[in-house]
Amino acid sequence: MTTSIPSAETLLSFEQEINAIRDETLSKVGQADADYIRRVIRFQRGLDLSSRLVIVLGFIHPLFWVAGVLMLALAKILDNMEIGHNVMHGQYDWMNDPHINSRNFEWDIVGDGDSWKRYHNHEHHTYTNIIGKDRDYGYGLLRLSDDIPWRKKNLWQFFTYLNLSLLFQWGVAYHELAAERIFFGKRRKESHLPISRSELKSAFFSKIGKQVFKDYIFWPLLCFPVFWSVLLGNLCANLIRNLWTSTIIFCGHFTEDAQTFSEEECKNETRGQWYYRQILGSSNLEGARWFHILTGHLSCQIEHHLFPDIPARHYPAMAQKVEQVCKTHGIPYNTGSFAHQYLTVVKRVLRYSFPDKAGQEPLTNH
Amino acid sequence: MTTMTDPALSPRSSGPAPLAAATGVGLRRWLASSLTQHDHFSAYFEPLIQLFLPHWSTAGWRARVLEVRTELEDVYSLVLRPAKGWAGFQAGQYVEISAEQDGRRVSRIFSISSSPAYFARTGLIELTIRVQDQGRITPWLRQHFAGGGLVTLSAAQGDFIASEGSAPLLLIAGGSGITPFRSLLQQLQRQGSARPVQLLYFARHAQHFLFREEFDRLLLDMPQFSLILLNNEDHGFISAEHIREYCPDFSARDIMICGPTPMIQAARAVLSELAVDPAQIRFEYFGAAPIDMQRANASDTLVAFKRSAINADVAAEPAQTLLDVAEQAGLKPVSGCRIGVCHQCICKKESGVVFNTKTGTYSDTGSEDIQLCISVAASDLILDL
Ligand SMILES: Cc1cc2nc3c(=O)[nH]c(=O)nc-3n(C[C@H](O)[C@H](O)[C@H](O)COP(=O)(O)OP(=O)(O)OC[C@H]3O[C@@H](n4cnc5c(N)ncnc54)[C@H](O)[C@@H]3O)c2cc1C
Ligand code: FES
Ligand SMILES: [Zn+2]
Numbered sequence: 140m141t142t143s144i145p146s147a148e149t150l151l152s153f154e155q156e157i158n159a160i161r162d163e164t165l166s167k168v169g170q171a172d173a174d175y176i177r178r179v180i181r182f183q184r185g186l187d188l189s190s191r192l193v194i195v196l197g198f199i200h201p202l203f204w205v206a207g208v209l210m211l212a213l214a215k216i217l218d219n220m221e222i223g224h225n226v227m228h229g230q231y232d233w234m235n236d237p238h239i240n241s242r243n244f245e246w247d248i249v250g251d252g253d254s255w256k257r258y259h260n261h262e263h264h265t266y267t268n269i270i271g272k273d274r275d276y277g278y279g280l281l282r283l284s285d286d287i288p289w290r291k292k293n294l295w296q297f298f299t300y301l302n303l304s305l306l307f308q309w310g311v312a313y314h315e316l317a318a319e320r321i322f323f324g325k326r327r328k329e330s331h332l333p334i335s336r337s338e339l340k341s342a343f344f345s346k347i348g349k350q351v352f353k354d355y356i357f358w359p360l361l362c363f364p365v366f367w368s369v370l371l372g373n374l375c376a377n378l379i380r381n382l383w384t385s386t387i388i389f390c391g392h393f394t395e396d397a398q399t400f401s402e403e404e405c406k407n408e409t410r411g412q413w414y415y416r417q418i419l420g421s422s423n424l425e426g427a428r429w430f431h432i433l434t435g436h437l438s439c440q441i442e443h444h445l446f447p448d449i450p451a452r453h454y455p456a457m458a459q460k461v462e463q464v465c466k467t468h469g470i471p472y473n474t475g476s477f478a479h480q481y482l483t484v485v486k487r488v489l490r491y492s493f494p495d496k497a498g499q500e501p502l503t504n505h
Numbered sequence: 506m507t508t509m510t511d512p513a514l515s516p517r518s519s520g521p522a523p524l525a526a527a528t529g530v531g532l533r534r535w536l537a538s539s540l541t542q543h544d545h546f547s548a549y550f551e552p553l554i555q556l557f558l559p560h561w562s563t564a565g566w567r568a569r570v571l572e573v574r575t576e577l578e579d580v581y582s583l584v585l586r587p588a589k590g591w592a593g594f595q596a597g598q599y600v601e602i603s604a605e606q607d608g609r610r611v612s613r614i615f616s617i618s619s620s621p622a623y624f625a626r627t628g629l630i631e632l633t634i635r636v637q638d639q640g641r642i643t644p645w646l647r648q649h650f651a652g653g654g655l656v657t658l659s660a661a662q663g664d665f666i667a668s669e670g671s672a673p674l675l676l677i678a679g680g681s682g683i684t685p686f687r688s689l690l691q692q693l694q695r696q697g698s699a700r701p702v703q704l705l706y707f708a709r710h711a712q713h714f715l716f717r718e719e720f721d722r723l724l725l726d727m728p729q730f731s732l733i734l735l736n737n738e739d740h741g742f743i744s745a746e747h748i749r750e751y752c753p754d755f756s757a758r759d760i761m762i763c764g765p766t767p768m769i770q771a772a773r774a775v776l777s778e779l780a781v782d783p784a785q786i787r788f789e790y791f792g793a794a795p796i797d798m799q800r801a802n803a804s805d806t807l808v809a810f811k812r813s814a815i816n817a818d819v820a821a822e823p824a825q826t827l828l829d830v831a832e833q834a835g836l837k838p839v840s841g842c843r844i845g846v847c848h849q850c851i852c853k854k855e856s857g858v859v860f861n862t863k864t865g866t867y868s869d870t871g872s873e874d875i876q877l878c879i880s881v882a883a884s885d886l887i888l889d890l
Contacts, residue, residue, distance in 0.1 A: 169607040169608045170605075170607050173605070173608030174608070180552045181552040181553060181555075181556065184549065184550070184552055185553065227848075228848070229848040229851075232848070232851070233609060234608055235609055235610040235611070235874070236610055237548075237562075237564050238543070238551065238563070240874065241848040242848075245538070245542040256847065256848065257841060260841070260847035260849070261842045264847070265842050265844070265847070348539075349538060349539035350539070357539070448848075
């Protein structure tokens, strides 16, 4: 699905107004942002540690176990989304802090941070929703656009989607290796990776080893009498985090109207065209402040794609201005409630389960 | 662009650590990184520790600013009390202090201007700082810490210390380069040393000499100490005449020079003209040490890649990103998008100013991370690459 690109003049004035929003926000970045991210990190660390204790208290009453699992899931969600994703985008590099920066930060997830930075910051953010370039697009497992040929396996892709959601962290970890065909299939001829294939493989296994050790060996063993209950609790917390992050990310790029692009359309594009593509390829979720924080501000996916290195807490305020600028330039701006956007994702996954157009018919046809 | 390698810049290798200790460290690191995603447990706990000890940092020691004392109109001293555990220093060494300026950690290097003996007695150290015109940090420190506050202090560093033994000394100071010598002189006085010391002190004007009263007292107290004040207005810049006239036995002395880079280079040239053995001379640049390479054009900048011991001469036109410069010098820094989006090409700049082509701004002068693919050299640079 592609749209006709607005005139060059429209795109130029659009570019200038988006730049103005960026510059105005950048001039405000400072102490409040540093204080904010430190506060979130402090809260996250406290939650991470105390949740381990509360899970153990499950032997007193199962409700402790449930509370502990939810706390641990929340700690992981904050670590991955509001802290990790944003810090690894370099949003806080200006702080010059030895730990809160894109070079050193590592998150609480099986995917190793350096590897994630390579494909996400680079490929996904540069080639957003260009079929064939952006491997995040459907993660190679789902067909979410007519531009991808239909295959039989797409018939049950809704279940593939549910599985992908539950195992999301593993999918994300495996992503870069899959593309390099490290384990299966032909070797890619021209790899542009800055590290060797064996380094890539060892980074992959080393991070997995550490995460498995922490959640499924160290903490359960430390609380030996309740070994199984701790192990199960950690597993549940990881699954909850997986479901949440994958749902938010799918809502950001695969709602019904989110557009895809061909490689030709994006050759030699201007900054304005780039902005335009980022906006058409993303969709926003509306919600309260706590909701934005829980999504790591990926609820403002459009602003995240326009301004990936501005501290994300500014996105909701920027979103209002961006939406206004889009309106005056006749550029569609996709935003809606969480429930509404999620429903459209489900519809999209179902619709493209079937060969071209046919999917628009009611499901009972098959 | 031309490049050359400089053997003097090659990385120092530390001696082999005992195997058992090495594996112990390796295991602790592995545990910390699996349980906390940080290389050290302390890094994970830092935000929590800061709840009780504000400004506590894994990157150094806390130090409390007790006083900001005016020395001259544009010079002040910070009186600091380093936290327990700070290991002390030798006269002539410097520290890096870091503070948070509008959310941003900034750091600068200053020589300690008070003596180790004073630290042993009071637990205090002093830094004496000249306010730089349009400087980002030196005017701000003075205002911001007027009412006290906390900074982060590095361990004392540097090898600008007096030679062992009691050979007579010739000290040559330019401007604020007097600070390490104040430390040394106070220390000698405390120790009751009989070591002969001649200080030649250069400054712009007669009113720009620091610590006049203190030095007058030292002169009374230490008969083997003598002081010559030379202001540039009346005496011009350092010359062989100055040395011959005020310190005729210079060739029998160990010589220490401290001050701005041009002054040190002039002093070294003068001493080599006087055929002084370079092994007798120690010096400390109050800024980045100059990169040892000829420029093809006066407008070129020099970039030193410290880890690989390669220097590059970069022409001002056409402007080149540091990523290109590094690659042409034969290095292979990690990169990805090459347009400033992916943050893979981040590298530590140790000193110098870069222009950021994405934001259109100039960087700070101190050490910080930069993105190579969108940075252009705006002055000579030292990169950790
Ligand atoms: C070992 C060592 C010991 C030192 N000890 C002392 C000491 O005891 N006392 C002391 O006062 N200093 C000392 N210094 C110097 C000190 O570290 C800094 O140079 C000084 O503090 C910088 O001040 P600032 O941050 O305010 O200025 P900065 O912001 O760093 O600017 C420094 C100067 O550079 C100029 N400048 C800034 N940006 C640019 C640009 N883009 N292009 C050209 N010029 C520019 C400014 O006008 C200013 O004059 C020492 C340095 C070293 C290396
Ligand atoms: S190479 Fe991507 S930011 Fe520099
Ligand atoms: Zn992102």
